[in-house]
Amino acid sequence: MAPTPYLELKDICKDFSGVRALETANLSVAPGEIRCLVGENGSGKSTLIKIVAGVVHHDRGEIRIDGHSFSRLHPIDAIREGIQVIFQDFSLFPNLTVAENMAMNTLLAERRRLVTRRRIRDIAGEALSRLGVELDPEALVEDLPVASKQLVAIGRALLQNARLIIMDEPTAALTRPEVRRLLEIIRALKERNIATLFVSHKLDEVMDVSEQITVLRNGRVVADEPRAAFDAARLVFCMTGRRIAQARRSAVPERTDTPLLSLRHLSRKGSFRDVSFDLWPGEILGVTGLLGSGRTELALALFGMEPATEGEIRIEGREVSIRSIHDALRNGLGYVPEDRLTEGLFLSKSLADNAAAGTARDLAGRLGLLPPRAVLRFGEDWIRRLRIAAPSASVPVRNLSGGNQQRVVLARWIALSPKVLVLNGPTVGVDIGSKSEIHAILEDLAAKGMGILIMSDDIPEVLHNCNRILLMKRGRIVEEFDGAATDENELARKLAG
Amino acid sequence: MPSRWNMLWKKNEFLVGLTILGLCLFVGSVNSAFWSLPNLFDLLRSSVVLGIFALGALVVIVSGGIDVSFTAVAVLSMYITTKLLLAWGYAGPFLWICLLSCSIGLCLGLVNALFISAFRLPTLIVTLGTMSAFRGFLLAFIGSNHISVLPQAMVAFSQWDLLRGRTPDGVLYSLPGAVLFLFGAALFTWALLRYSMLGRGIYALGGDAVAAERVGFSLSRIQFFIYGYVGVLAGLGGIIHTSLSRMANPFDLVGTEMNVLAAVVLGGARITGGHGSVPGTLLGVGLVVIMNNSLILLGVPSYWQRVAVGLLLLAGTAAPILLARTRKRPHAGEEERS
Amino acid sequence: MKTPLRFLRDENGLWRLLLVTAVIFATLSFLVPGRFLSVRNFASMSFQIPEIGLLSIAMMAAMISGGIDLSAVGIANLSGILASQFLLHYAPEGAGGTWAALVVAVSVGISLAAGAGCGLLNGLLVTRVGIPPILATLGTMQLFSGLAIVLTRGTALYGFPDAFLILGNGYLFSVPVPLVLFAVAVLLVGVLLRRTSFGFSLYLVGTNPTAARFAGLDNAAILVKTYMLSGVLCASAGLVMFARTNSAKADYGVSYTLQAILVAVLGGTNVAGGFGSMAGLVLAILSLQFLSSGFAMLRFSNFSKEFVWGALLLAVMALNVLGDRAARKMQGRKNGTAPQAGGETEELR
The missing domain is CATH 3.40.50.300 (P-loop containing nucleotide triphosphate hydrolases)
Structure with a gap:
């Protein structure tokens, strides 16, 4: 050589x-x-x-x-x-x-x-x-x-x-x-x-x-x-660094009469086409695909940022129209964005402010009064509940590690108790230790009946945490996998091929 | 060549030119005096100082900054110059007067540059501060009286005409030589922005400051040049204004900076930096001047002037945004995040 | 954590500002003790503070949202002139009794409504049309003051009924009415900003509009409300202004726009949005007022005030930057915080 x-x-x-x-x-x-x-x-x-x-x-x-x-x-x-x-x-x-x-x-x-x-x-x-x-x-x-x-x-x-x-x-x-x-x-x-x-x-x-x-x-x-x-x-x-199969998600949700979220022939010009699937209460569903496969666009459509142009969305069996973020929130959809630093966080603001960003109106008492102390208490409460490593709720999130920052964004959404939580790349830039803890949080939410949709190209992540995995390519869903019955190599090959 | 035609429509200069043409035709059809030589000379005369200021403001806006202090710089430079000359009993040529005023402007501009470059403060805030400081300094420590007896060279300058004429009913009209200063400054700024590495650096700075630094431009050197140059142009504009109005009024000019910025923005410079051209700016100046002038010819009371300029500015900034929105390409969903 | 340079790390520069204010106060009390520390001086200062104070609050609100309101003085003049014309028509000078009081009340309502309307226009231009705030309000500044000129044809209006003049010159329990109005505005807006869900959301939108959108906040509604709030505050400044001088003129207080920005920035409001406090604003306006009054007593010309205000703005901003740099250097040495994976936090500012 x-x-x-x-x-x-x-x-x-x-x-x-x-x-x-x-x-x-x-x-x-x-x-x-x-x-x-x-x-x-x-x-x-x-x-x-x-x-x-x-x-x-x-x-x-x-x-x-x-x-x-x-x-x-x-x-x-x-x-x-x-x-x-x-x-x-x-x-x-x-x-x-x-x-x-x-x-x-x-x-x-x-x-x-x-x-x-x-x-x-x-x-x-x-x-x-x-x-x-x-x-x-x-x-x-x-x-x-x-x-x-x-x-x-x-x-x-x-x-x-x-x-x-x-x-x-x-x-x-x-x-x-x-x-x-x-x-x-x-x-x-x-x-x-x-x-x-x-x-x-x-x-x-x-x-x-x-x-x-x-x-x-x-x-x-x-x-x-x-x-x-x-x-x-x-x-x-x-x-x-993983070959031996880790514990897969074992809890299989009970399928009730109506799925929590169901999409039928959802399309948006130039982004994704003819997307149909059901998400049941307590299920963690993975959507995987390379960048540009349309997974982010699908997530943005569900959150009302770039609304779908065709097809229907049903929540608990009821057809809903999601044309704006307001519609998405009203219908119980939450979204943890892909780019935590620019889309997810207010870097210079405190942990408490970041956590309370979605719930300020609910936290406020009569006349819309919201004492700073209430926000701080809210933040400290979530530090405990999600075990966020931070000296106090008043530190700027800028100073937290990736894993803890992501937990702050999660806290914001969990506090809103959505029916369906869509997460785009939930553990990007998060160290291994925090990764599994974040997955445990999602597991816990699903156990309580929330529907969770993970958009990710991290193969082990979707394999170990999802009940089912949908593979997206060129804006379409091309295949469905059973999370428990697929191995990494197979999924890696399919993703790449 | 349909693409050429499309390109033309995308060019801001073309749209502003078209607007001016439409406005001229309309005003001309209502009042034929618009097309008369005296009126055209008048338009040019009103464009001189506004235009020189606008050239400076253009350079700053292209670099992604904003300067509101140039009128204060202009007044301070011209007033100090006038006072000094009177104290010395100066009787020499106008050129040295210009140079003196420009050098004072340069020094004041460099004060702006120092704060902007060394402390990386927002340009708007710095120039607001210096504007207040310069003007306060002038009125408090230099003087607050009108000076109506000017040095001989300045008076002579105001009487220097390129063309002279007399209307049939005996009114004198003329084309002042001062317009040559505007044209000279415009030509120089145009060549600078277009053909010098410094000029390209100014556009690069306005386009992406981080990339400009990575490529190897010295940002502080460019910024010192920009604010120094604005100072020079402000000094020039100030002394010409004083000469043409035959009076050094320390309360003058400050307050007109918004008019200047309006002209530059109407001429296609983007407030976010990186875009703007000298021809566009001159057209923008023309539009503002013609707009003000035509109201009078149309018989609209002059107190409507500000309303008209305000509407023009709003329409001029809204139109490109709304146009761009309708033209938005379908592949906007494409991921372009870093 | 206690280090001698701790005050440098104070985020909004509030302590530094308090120090500056105290130093100015002490210096002037020392230089002109008899006159600076006199009831008369404090009375006259309390009549001068409110106008610029109200405008500064308006400016600060717009700046916290990440914008700016260059049309502030335009709104003050236009709404004030609308109210004055109504007033002069129905209750000219000398009118008294309940009728006059009623007319004054209605005219105040007209002015505040006009202010809100102007603010609405600003808000819509920024949110619906998408013009950058600095340009939108530059345009409406021309528009509003232009309309004020058109309404008055460039002349001054004067001769208001006494019931109106109280707003600018009266006393309430021996406290000047304008000062009471200013205090009320400080209190109300202070509570609105710091202790309501609206204020909470406003700071977030100003910090990072994209993240705010992803958090489900209604950015457009928040911005429109902010500009309307700013408009109402400007209108009240206009009322105080015209009542104090007993005259209404379309081009009154042109230099106030810059002064309002100056006060807001000096008070720690961030031009990029997301930061700014009422406490800082009040301190800034006090220090500037102390300076102006002191200068008047030291027989400096009125214009030197303009000079010192500008110089002070530059000095304080430069000091803030130097302080931040020193603080960051110290923090870097102490490596107290964990950075992002890959250590990219610095570049993301």
Whole structure:
């Protein structure tokens, strides 16, 4: 194999205020190699690439790039050595054209004072030809679809004479054909001896494109082998560390006459089509599918944010119209959103405020009076009930860990006692310990008769906690699994296939 | 080429231009005096100071900030300049007067930049503070009297005309040379925004400040330039205003900043930053000036002026939003979260 | 937790502001003891505080919601002029008795209703049309003050009945009526913000509108109500203003908009929304009033007040930033809190 690696990380350690993010992690990338870095959310992937980009400094360990050793790597060093990171947000300027976005770095590097349209066009033309794609250089980036924005970012990286391009979850927002095109581009880069570090947790793409795979779990490298050494099942095992079947959900709800929630032929143009299923009281139903499969859109439709355009929704047998969040709440539907930090929490507000956000009106006494003390008591009550680790109910939620933050959001919804609670990615960015405690909370709610709908692409999560699992692909429900009778490999294969 | 035509409709400049044309045709048909040379010269004359201020405000808005202090900067610079010149008994050319006023403006603008860049304070709050401080400083410590005897060069400047004429009934009219300053400032700002790396940096800053920093722009350098440049333009506008009105009035100008911001926003600059152009801004200035002027020609009492500008501003900001809503593409459900 | 720099970590800068106010008070009491600490001075200050105070409360409410109300003075003038015209028509100067009292009561009602209407328009422009608050209220500022000019044709109205003048000049149990009105507004709005479910929701919407929507709050209704509240407060400021000066003019108090923002910001209201307290606002207005009165006594010109207000705003904001930075540095060293997995909390501010 390649004798001298282009990039070499040895025994990298990194703590964030006492929390270990990386523990003696090793990583090497040979010139022109396509390597995948995989791991679950919170496994340390993003910390590792930030260290390589020089944005975050490692505490201990060694970094060697192209033979040079760096005790403290700065962003400018990384760029000079030919490392380009394409972050998930692309760092593009939405208000500028494709050509200007591509040319900006080069122009800055040339320390120019004046720019001409022609110069910009030439630089962009160069990038586009290296990339081998057609893009209108005069189009505004904000008007482009996500896949094209990504191409712009890659094109910009190529112009910097990149020798290693790091892509952070590059396929998160792409459609299948777009993913295929991206993988082709990555292979084409290899032809020109440009290495790619592809960060992902999507098994199929990883298996498809990579030559070498490094798996991170809880800040440690647990596997570092050629692609041929893995199959999907082994990869999943490495990522999650679980092979032996954990205790599955055993409580099977009694099916009453009428389901709690039933959907019939629910559709929304461009998002999902013809979705039908029943959810019984006390049942935990999983909806799984990759990003873009329509699971989030389905959840948003149930919560009235992006209402369905066709089909019917019945709650306890009664047909309801859900056109707004207000409708959803009135009909007993709750929703724990996907992105906890921007959609779920008021980061600068206290734990108590966050917990009481949904119930303020019910907490208030006559005349709508709501003494701050009542809110605080409410928060302290929920700290006890959900065992939230927090010094008091008045600390800002910003200071809590992911697992405790998610418990605060859960408290908000449990307090409203909805009939059906929809959770989108309930344990994303939550450490393993908290994960199972959150699952226990959901279990408990179901036991009390609540219907629970988990939208998640975390395979063990849905397998171990759901009575039934629905698989969504391209906006449709394509298959139903029995939670107790399916194994991880089968589900992983179906999810990826 | 249907796409070209579509592009044109999407261009804000085109829509504002169309509105102006419609307004002109309407007013012209009601009162033919609109198209007369004296009236057109009058429109240009009223655009000079408003336009120069608007160019500065444009640069700030493109960068994603907002500046309300430029009128205070203008008054303070012009008043100090006038007082100094009178004290010195200055009798030289107008150019040096301009330079003096612009340099004072520059210093005041840099005060804004210092607070914005070093403390990362919201631009609106900083400029509100400096506006109050500058104006208070002027009235409390420099002077609060009208000065009506101006240095010779300023008087001469106000009499400098490019074209002169006399209407059939004997009224004199003229095109003041001051419009050249507006055109010069516009040309320079246009070239700066379009053809300099600094200009592209201003757009980049307004588009995404974090990305701009990652790419390698020095945000504080750009901000110092922006607020300094606004200060220079404010100083220029202030001294021209004083010369044209032949009086240094310390109570003047402050209060007109909202008019200026209205013109810039009508010209297509987005208050959220990243968008806006010099031609658009000039059109926006034109629209505001014509609107005010045409009310008189239409026989509408002048006290309707503010109502008209208010409605214009509301319509001008609401229209693009409502248009965008109807044009909203169907694939809006696509996940674009990071 | 007790460290010498603890006061720096105080979130809304309330203690710092209290300190500033106390220092200003002490300094002036020392410099001009006979006149600053006099009944006469306090009486005159209590007539000056309410107008700008009411406008500042209105501004703070809009700012907590994440917006701003540049039309505040426009609303005050327009609603006040509507009320004045009604008043002058039915009870001109010299009118007395129950009739006059009745007319004054109705005109007050008209003014407050007009204020609420103006606020409604602002709220609808922001929520239904979707214009950013700063632009929407910039437009309505022109519109409202424009309409006020149209109604009066640019002239001043004067000669109000005594029953109306009480609002601006009268005493209630030897306390100036405007001060009573201001105190009532402080109390009512203070309770509304801190001790009702509406206020609770308002702070949340201002902090993070997206999360508020996902929590099931009705953002649009909350914002519309807030702008209406702001409108009513502006209208009451207009009434006090016109009653005190016994005249109504369309362009009265133009500089008050900026002063109101200044007071709100100085009082710790966050321009980005979600933070702001009545206690801070009252402290801010007291410190500014002490300064202005003190300056008048020290024979500084009236305009120096404007200068000092602006400088004080900048100084306090800069001090807040420096304090936060110092506090964060200290906290970073003590590593008391657990960050997100991956340590991305810093970037999410």
